[in-house]
Amino acid sequence: MATFQSLPGFRDFYPEDLAKRTHIFRLWRQTAAAFGFAEYDTPVLEPLDLYRAKSGDEIEAQLFSFADKGGREVALRPEMTPSVCRLVGARANALKRPIKWFSIAEFYRYERMQKGRGRCFHQFNADIFGEAGPEAEIELIALLVECMRVFGLTEKDFFVRLSDRNLWFHYLGSLGLDEPRIRALLGAVDKHERGGDDAFKPYEEAFGAIPADLKAKVLAFQSIRSFAQLEAALGAAAASAELAQRLAQWRTLLGGLEAMGLAGFVQVDLGVVRGLAYYTGFVFEAFDRKGELRALAGGGRYDDLVGRLGGTPLPAVGFAIGEMTFALLLEERGLSPAVVQAADIYCVIGSAAERRAAFADIRRLRALGYRVEYPMRELAFGKQFKAAADSGARLALIYGAEELARGMVKVRDMAERSERDVPAAGVGDAVRGLFEAH
RNA sequence: GCGGUCAUAGCUCAGUUGGUUAGAGCACAAGAUUGUGGAUCUUGGGGUCGCGGGUUCGAGUCCCGUUGGCCGCCCCA
Structure with missing residues (x-):
């Protein structure tokens, strides 16, 4: 039993x-990349104030935060949005628009562990800056769907629920409610x-x-599941210029x-x-x-955030996919890859004398980009062929005393169980020919 | 932060009312096998029974505490 274990909520990743x-x-x-998004990265450690400015003081309870040796208040990043807003805001006037960026990064949150949630996890983040219209949402939702579909997931496996905080504000405003009340009601809808x-x-x-009729209206609005229902629910209010737009x-x-x-989808x-609140x-x-897992991904529009974090104001919309729940x-x-990376070539080596010739070829083959394995110790041929089979190699190269004495190396196709001799001086060309033939 | 539940080999698990030196399968390694395959057989390494304390002649087993995993609540950027 190991004396040390990883910290709670942190995972080790063995090769498989x-x-x-x-x-x-x-x-x-x-x-x-196919969608034209460019990858960026930012520091794991950020000033604590970056998150205070975005989310308020109460966020600190969920942060890995501490004072560094220079007395600076710092935090491990719990999300990407503030950081990417800083990057974009700082160069907003120099970046070609629309700005389409993505990242794959690790985040840290001091939370209680649960299924699909740990204290350290990865997210895919994608954002579009500088495009105020719904065309940005189209592109992002298309990217989100495709990021799941490429694994073989279909519309039977997942779906995207689409809503609109802007519309909620308009609707509740049309009922005569002020902003604090609207925000409180949105909180209720979120939890309901x-x-x-x-x-x-x-x-x-x-x-x-809460008046019974208001509560009924909120619950009815929240249960809307189609655009036709939405238009009907707004009724006469939809005549206003803002809502029509x-x-x-x-x-x-x-x-x-x-x-x-x-x-x-x-x-x-x-x-x-x-x-x-910032959406x-x-x-x-x-x-x-099936509704068995927590949210796979989430996102939305946050037009005020870049400006609020001190950058040049820019409309923005983005989303994140969490790696844990998605995995x-x-x-x-059954769509998780079972693949363990297989070798291309396994070299079977007779003895120390043949090892020299084999090593020279191994170096050349690896330089050509093939994944090449060989036994580190002298082993009986039977063992070596078993190892060759275990490695998943397509070809075995046999460096035996007999073959080398004739100036040849034997090439065995592991799947077909066929063998042929090739000149020892031309192993690279022979191997390349065999791989390209497939 | 709160609640439930669990913890024996790398993995999955067995372990009798508390009783000798804690077992199996898989995995790993060696041999059978000195030039040809994922099989088979034999053998082997690997355990502070999560950790600490208590009860007892004796604890993997019972009690208390603690740490960690899982599940849920809070939260979920």
Whole structure:
């Protein structure tokens, strides 16, 4: 038993575990690149004030924060948004727009562990800055869906719930409510799905008992599940110029998503508001269809945040996919890669005398990019062929005394169990020919 | 921060009302096998029974504490 173990909530990645994670990251990178997003990274350690400025003091309870040796208050990053806002805000006037960026990074939150949640985890983050219209949402939601679809997940496995905090503000405003009341009600909507009517308690503690008709309207609005229902619910209020414009943006967004072939993945759902106060418009969350896991991804528009963090104000929309829950979903659906990276070539070596010739070829073959393995100790041929089979190599190269005496190396195709001699001086060309033939 | 539950080999687990030196399968390693394969057989290494204390002639087993895992609440950027 080891004396030391990893800290609570932190995971070790043995090679087979890391292979799965790396596979996920690789497909995310490929997908983001296909969408024209550029990858960036930022420091893991940031000034504590960066998060205070964005989220307020209460956030500190959930941060790995401390004073460094220079007395600076610092924190391990719990999310990417403030950092990327700083980068973009600092060079806003020099960056070509729209700014489409993504990152894959590790985050730290001092929280209690749960299924799909640890104190340290990775997220794929993608954001678009400088585009105020719903075209940015189309592009991002398309990217989000594709980041899951490339693994073989379908609309039977997951879906994206789409909502609009902006519309909620307009609607509740049209009912005569002020901003504090609206924010409190959005908090209630956010909790209602899990907590039931208890979700209204904080509102009632602050503003008194909620009128029955208001509560009914809120619950009805939150249960909207289609654009037609949405238009009907707004009724006469939709005649106002502001709301008419907002509904036009909805049509652009839904039309664009449909044209991208994503209608089956997207569900209008006004029950999603997201807990964060800084979201200003469309918000969306991805879930598994069975509803067994926590949210797979979440995002939305945050047009005020870049400016609030001290940069040049820029409209922005972004989302993040958490690696832990996503990996659980892949595992459940049998889509997690079982691949252990196989060798291309295994060299079977007779004895110390043949080892010299083998080593020269091994170096050359590796320089050509082949994954080459060989036994580190002298082993019986039987063992070596077993090792060759275990390694998954397509070819075995046999450096035996007999062959080398004839100036030859024997090449064995492991799958076909066929062998042939090739000139020892031309092993590289022979191997290349065999691999390219497939 | 709160609650439930669990902890025996790298993994999955067995271990009788408390009783000799804690077992199995898989995995790993060696041999059978001095030039040809994922098999088989034999053998081997590997355990502070999570940790600490208590009860007892005797604790993997019972009691208390603690640490950690899992599940849920709070939170979820």
